[in-house]
Amino acid sequence: MSELIHASHNIEPAHDHILPVKTYLKVYVALMVLLVATVGAAFVNIEPFNFALTMVIAIAKAVMILLIFMHVR
Amino acid sequence: VITIEHEHASEHGHGHLAHHFEDLGQQHESANLGMWTFLATEVMFFGGLFAGFAVYRFNDPTAFATACRQLDIWRGTLNTAVLLTSSLTMALAVRAGQEGHAKHQVLYLLLTMFLATTFLGIKATEYYSEYKEHLVPGPSFSTEALQIPAGSTPLVIKQTELFFVFYFFMTGLHAFHMVIGIGMMIWMALLARRGAFTRAYHTPLELTGLYWHFVDLVWVFLFPLLYLIDLHHK
Numbered sequence: 001m002s003e004l005i006h007a008s009h010n011i012e013p014a015h016d017h018i019l020p021v022k023t024y025l026k027v028y029v030a031l032m033v034l035l036v037a038t039v040g041a042a043f044v045n046i047e048p049f050n051f052a053l054t055m056v057i058a059i060a061k062a063v064m065i066l067l068i069f070m071h072v073r
Numbered sequence: 074v075i076t077i078e079h080e081h082a083s084e085h086g087h088g089h090l091a092h093h094f095e096d097l098g099q100q101h102e103s104a105n106l107g108m109w110t111f112l113a114t115e116v117m118f119f120g121g122l123f124a125g126f127a128v129y130r131f132n133d134p135t136a137f138a139t140a141c142r143q144l145d146i147w148r149g150t151l152n153t154a155v156l157l158t159s160s161l162t163m164a165l166a167v168r169a170g171q172e173g174h175a176k177h178q179v180l181y182l183l184l185t186m187f188l189a190t191t192f193l194g195i196k197a198t199e200y201y202s203e204y205k206e207h208l209v210p211g212p213s214f215s216t217e218a219l220q221i222p223a224g225s226t227p228l229v230i231k232q233t234e235l236f237f238v239f240y241f242f243m244t245g246l247h248a249f250h251m252v253i254g255i256g257m258m259i260w261m262a263l264l265a266r267r268g269a270f271t272r273a274y275h276t277p278l279e280l281t282g283l284y285w286h287f288v289d290l291v292w293v294f295l296f297p298l299l300y301l302i303d304l305h306h307k
Contacts, residue, residue, distance in 0.1 A: 018171045028161040032154065039150050042301035050305055054297045061293045069164045069286045 019068070027068045034061050089274045101276050108280045112287050119291055122246070126239045126298065133232040138306035139219050140236035141299060143208060145199055149300040152195045153292065159188035160289040167282040170265075170275030178265035178278065185285070186258050189251055196248055203237075210238045222307075240299055247295060250288045257281045 038057040042050065066072045094100035130137040166181035207215035214234050221230055261281050264270065270278050 018168060021165065021168070024161060024164050024168070028157065031157045031160075035150065035153055035157065038297055038301065039146065042146070042297075042304050045305040047305050051302045054302050058294050058297050062290055065160065065286055065290055065293070069160055069289075070283055 019071075023068060027064050030064060031061055089276075097274060104276050104280060105283075108283050112283065115287060119243075119246070122239070122243050123294070123298070126243070129232070129235055129239070130303075133229060133235070134303075134306055135222060135225065136229045136232035137236045138303035139221055139225075139229075140233040140240075141303045143203075143206065143219055144240070144300050145202065146300050148195055148199050149296055152192050153296050155188050155192045155195065156289055156292050159185045159192070160286055162188065163282050163285045166261075167275070167279050170270045170278040171272065173270065173272035173275075175265055175268045175270065178270055179262050182258050182262040182265060186255055186262075189255050189258070193248060193251060196244065200241075208237050209241065210234050243295055243299070247288065247291055250291070254281075254285050254288055257284065 034057050038054055041053050041057070044050075046053065090097055090100060094103065162181045162184040166178055166185060169175075169177035169181055203209060206218040207213050208218060214237070216230055216233055219233055221233070258281060261278050264277065
């Protein structure tokens with residue numbers, strides 16, 4: 001019985017593709033650059049486009065977090 | 074014999090396999106699906122608040138613009154940087170899990186907790202400043218600190234208070250999620266210290282990471298919507 005159960009076990013789990021540390025650091029730097037960009041842009045009056053630009057930057061940050069930090073692909 | 078077999082199995086992560094799963098791969102997929110389902114409900118939870126914020130900002134743009142200018146952009150920016158950094162250290166903690174490197178798991182979890190606590194501390198100083206300026210909604214609320222445009226209707230003046238209802242509720246709910254996240258990280262760090270997470274099995278650490286990045290994602294939208302978008306609105 002015990003052998004039967006063990007036979008069905010997949011000893012190797014679904015293989016994680018380990019991303020290099022460099023990839024995480026690059027995303028981090030990009031996120032920081034976008035943070036500076038969005039705060040900087042907030043002080044420049046480009047109405048009525050301030051809202052749109054701010055949202056584009058926020059979505060760009062969110063996509064990077066989802067794709068790299070949260071391993072969505 | 075069974076005990077020895079069990080101990081041997083746990084080296085490969087078998088000790089973590091619940092009886093109702095075929096194998097670790099299936100268990101991992103199920104746990105991941107469960108976390109993403111939970112995060113989907115969280116999106117709806119916060120989404121309702123974002124939708125409400127959008128509706129009232131559309132109805133009373135002047136009130137919301139006037140109120141938002143009283144927030145401290147610099148402490149908000151600093152906090153965003155702190156939280157983004159904590160997402161990096163969390164990603165590295167999960168990576169250490171994938172590598173089965175226990176010391177690095179603990180180190181990066183501690184760093185993430187430190188940054189999370191820093192965020193909450195800075196947020197607390199902001200809340201205190203706003204409290205002193207009578208911007209907390211309720212009987213002590215006052216528009217004295219706000220630069221309300223001349224000729225504003227009483228409704229506009231009244232709706233500045235609503236901005237602060239959204240502000241305190243949304244940032245407060247976000248902070249509450251962070252407190253829960255810190256609790257999860259303490260739990261994970263204790264497990265990691267015991268060597269519970271190996272190359273073969275580190276699902277709880279991974280799911281804690283997903284939750285933390287989600288908390289970061291909420292802030293990525295919360296910060297610009299509350300602090301940044303209305304600086305030039307008339």
